[in-house]
Amino acid sequence: MILKLSRAARAPRLATHALIVALLLCIALPVSSADAMRVKDLGKVKGWRENALYGTGIVTGLAGTGDSPVNRTTRQSLANVLSQFNLTVAPEQVQSRNVAVVMVSASLPTFAREGDTLDLTVSSAGDARSLVGGTLLLTSLKAANGRVYALAQGPLSVGGYRYDANGNVVQKNHPTTGSIPNGATVEVGVSAQMVDAQESVTFVLAEPDYTTANRVAAAINRQLGAPLAKAKDASGIQIAVPPAQRDDLVGLLTRIENVMVEPDRRARVVINERTGTVVSGGDVRISNVAISHGGIKIAISTENTASQPYGVWGGGPGIRTEIVTNTRIDVEEQAGTGFVTGSRTVSDLVQSLSRLKTSTRDVISILRAVKAAGALHGELVVQ
DSSP: OOOOOOHHHHHHHHHHHHHHHHHHHHHHSOOOOTTOEEGGGTEEETTOOOEEEEEEEEEEOOSSOSOOTTOHHHHHHHHHHHHTTTOOOOGGGOOOSSOEEEEEEEEEOTTOOTTOEEEEEEEESSSOSOOTTOEEEEEEEEOTTSOEEEEEEEEOBOSOEEEEETTEEEEESOTTEEEEEEEEEESSOOOOOOSOTTSEEEEEESSOOHHHHHHHHHHHHHHHTSSOEEEOSSSEEEEEOOGGGTTOHHHHHHHHHTOEEOOOOOOEEEEETTTTEEEEOTTOEEOOEEEEEOOEEEEEEEEEEEEOOSSOOSOBTTBOOEEEEEEEEEEEEOOOEEEEEOOSBHHHHHHHHHHTTOOHHHHHHHHHHHHHTTOEESEEEEO
């Protein structure tokens, strides 16, 4: 006999099956960590770099704020430019203050193509007072190998000014440095060689760490389904390129870059004494330590008075007015704060000191003393 269940009777059983399947899926899927990051955010592929370009040029159109006539470099440069237009002018005859010799720099990115534009930084190389309103003449930009890779020209954008007259000077920011957005055109493209002689690519971590390098290699192997990645040292992960992927290197690197990895973090506390800033990871550990902190305030005041001899107006040998200096030193010792902290992290310690209304600079001194006592288990970086 075959019994057929009604729709109402089958509903609870289907709901139970759906719940079991959902639980199995939750167990099978990896749990994503809040600290997980993409591999591409941890570093870059070896060979991915920018190239520095530089050149010397002339800025014209200045309103009398250019280089002085005694600058021989400016006079010679302007004479060389004029000679290209069949104008023969001796450098000694150049007396204009509307021109300035400048240094031009740019950064050539990886995989730059012919016709791409670059941003320029232009800075005065002579004694010009301001580059406001100037225009850069055609300038060749070279790399370290001496080859020209880009040509630059255009009007400058200067975020400042300088005006002076009759000894009065009004200046804002640094008017001797400017920029030209998209002011250079790439004439020779560059490309990076990502695959080495061993038919592999190397991923370089921005912050070398053995644990992170090992985790990245393991995550890449799980993603590719084969043991192709191997951590060579604390910063380099060598990844073998399969023969089937050599014609599709972009697709392989795309899969590698989007692998999620939880990097290992170092216990580090960064202190900037100039600004009174303390930055620390919330889990930097400290041991139980006793802290007693107090401040001493010293005030030194000086008062000068004139000692005038009375009754002897006629003067005499050895009788004169004398300046007497009286100095007073006041020392005030402030009530110190002493306690034994049971804090386990730097975050807890800083919160405890904040509740005691401890200043930021006193917190810095306390952290340095805790580190010297061996109770702070991390790296203390003082800037």
